[in-house]
Amino acid sequence: MWTLWANAAWFRLAVISYNVLTAMKRLVLPPDMQTARPKRLRFLIFQQPGKLIHHARKTVLRLARTWNRFSNWKHAMEVLVLPAPA
Numbered sequence: 001m002w003t004l005w006a007n008a009a010w011f012r013l014a015v016i017s018y019n020v021l022t023a024m025k026r027l028v029l030p031p032d033m034q035t036a037r038p039k040r041l042r043f044l045i046f047q048q049p050g051k052l053i054h055h056a057r058k059t060v061l062r063l064a065r066t067w068n069r070f071s072n073w074k075h076a077m078e079v080l081v082l083p084a085p086a
Contacts, residue, residue: 028079 021041025034033041050063 021038025036025041029036033044036044050061053060053062
């Protein structure tokens with residue numbers, strides 16, 4: 001019986017992840033990245049080394065490589081609206 005609940009929870013998590021990824025691809029990514037599969041997005045975007053730094057009421061993402069490497073995210077950062085810090 002526990003296995004059934006675990007499978008149901010895993011399925012729901014997978015559906016939520018798929019929906020969030022699909023929304024991100026349609027709303028934020030440039031047109032050439034909208035047909036990318038999750039594995040490609042994982043290697044190009046999600047597994048990039050970086051560190052969030054909070055300084056002087058600003059949040060900065062310090063990347064381990066140059067910004068040219070992250071040109072895929074330039075459009076996403078311009079479109080994305082971040083909430084004001086509390």
